Amino acid sequence: MNRLFRSPTSSAFLLRSCFSTTAGAATETVKPKLYPDSPLTKARDPKPKGIQWVFLGCPGVGKGTYASRLSALLGVPHIATGDLVREELKSSGPLSKQLSDIVNQGQLVSDEIILNLLSKRLEAGEAKGEAGFILDGFPRTVRQAEILNDVTDIELVVNLKLPESVLVEKCLGRRICGECGKNFNVASINVKGENGSPGISMAPLLPPPQCVSKLTIRDDDTEAVVKERLLVYYEKSQPVEDFYRSQGKLLEFDLPGGIPESWPKLLEVLNLDEHEDTKLSAAA
Numbered sequence: 001m002n003r004l005f006r007s008p009t010s011s012a013f014l015l016r017s018c019f020s021t022t023a024g025a026a027t028e029t030v031k032p033k034l035y036p037d038s039p040l041t042k043a044r045d046p047k048p049k050g051i052q053w054v055f056l057g058c059p060g061v062g063k064g065t066y067a068s069r070l071s072a073l074l075g076v077p078h079i080a081t082g083d084l085v086r087e088e089l090k091s092s093g094p095l096s097k098q099l100s101d102i103v104n105q106g107q108l109v110s111d112e113i114i115l116n117l118l119s120k121r122l123e124a125g126e127a128k129g130e131a132g133f134i135l136d137g138f139p140r141t142v143r144q145a146e147i148l149n150d151v152t153d154i155e156l157v158v159n160l161k162l163p164e165s166v167l168v169e170k171c172l173g174r175r176i177c178g179e180c181g182k183n184f185n186v187a188s189i190n191v192k193g194e195n196g197s198p199g200i201s202m203a204p205l206l207p208p209p210q211c212v213s214k215l216t217i218r219d220d221d222t223e224a225v226v227k228e229r230l231l232v233y234y235e236k237s238q239p240v241e242d243f244y245r246s247q248g249k250l251l252e253f254d255l256p257g258g259i260p261e262s263w264p265k266l267l268e269v270l271n272l273d274e275h276e277d278t279k280l281s282a283a284a
């Protein structure tokens with residue numbers, strides 16, 4: 001793996017240079033009206049460095065949903081390594097067969113392949129003038145977190161959480177429009193609270209009529225593969241939570257329900273300016 005970081009012409013050099021050159025430019029789009037003890041405040045004070053955030057959480061928790069909403073709100077790219085892997089799978093390139101076996105068994109792709117895909121994505125973004133990032137699905141191993149730590153300064157890591165039974169239902173209910181690429185969910189979730197923890201209800205997120213006939217299901221969203229992905233998460237990715245917790249960067253967020261309940265709460269804990277959000281929905 002170190003090989004990737006030795007030569008200035010390697011992918012990792014690109015990863016390094018993209019990370020260092022993207023910092024800063026996104027700052028103007030945010031209203032950092034932060035709580036004094038928020039991890040954001042610590043990261044931004046005294047000199048703002050731009051948005052370099054990570055979203056962690058089990059399969060199906062909604063990393064993509066909330067990371068993409070925040071990326072639109074804050075004006076930074078949402079980069080999901082799972083999406084990069086799925087694009088590679090569709091491309092029928094040389095990597096495709098090897099990747100599909102790994103992904104469809106719920107296992108992790110090698111760090112080297114993921115770093116190459118991520119470097120390419122960052123390089124393409126940099127060429128378009130993108131600044132900052134919200135990473136979703138990376139880092140997923142402590143090794144990946146250490147590599148990221150070596151090349152850049154992550155400000156904040158949001159750890160989204162839901163009970164396991166909800167995660168499985170959400171993965172099984174996930175539908176993706178094959179044409180516009182939007183994600184929907186046909187599951188109607190009602191989990192009773194236990195041992196003092198509150199219950200959770202989530203209304204389905206149904207597709208508009210034009211998407212209904214084009215819905216697809218991810219090959220790795222079968223019950224057996226979702227359960228395997230959860231085991232892999234607990235074994236390989238949960239230690240990443242500890243890695244960031246020990247750095248004081250981890251913001252734990254128990255989702256209180258679906259998007260209508262969770263999104264305003266998330267904005268509140270991030271102390272983001274709702275005004276920005278209102279402007280965004282008015283423009284949509």
Ligand code: ADP
Pocket residue numbers: 058059060081082083085102103106107108109110111114136137138139140141144220229
């Ligand atoms: P999930 O819904 O399980 O969070 P993702 O869409 O993030 O899934 O990723 C889909 C698959 O892509 C993973 O199961 C894994 O095989 C591969 N993958 C994505 N990101 C990484 C990563 N950082 N390291 C290794 N494999 C990854």
